[in-house]
Amino acid sequence: MVGDVAVKLGDSGEARKQYDAALRLVPQTDMRIQALIELSLARLERQEGKREEAARQAALAVSHFEKLRMSKEAAEARLIRDG
Secondary structure (H helix, E strand, C coil): CHHHHHHHCCCHHHHHHHHHHHHHHCCCCCHHHHHHHHHHHHHHHHHCCCHHHHHHHHHHHHHHHHHHCCHHHHHHHHHHHCC
C-alpha cells in the first residue's frame, strides 16, 4: 500500500492520508482489506504516541480479524488495543 511506503519514508501525514483514502475506497464487504488498513493505521497512531486513536483503530481491526478467523493479525491488533 502507498501508506506503508509513506511510513517507511517517515512521512506520517502522507501515510494517514493514503490509509484514509484506501478505507473510503475499499468496499465495506471486504473486511480483510478493511482490517489490514485499520491495523496499519493503529500501528501509525501508536508510533506517533496517539494511544487512544491507536486503540480505537486496533479495536476495529480486532473485530474484523476475529470474524475472518485471522488469529495472527487479531493478536497483533489486540496488543496495540490493550496498550
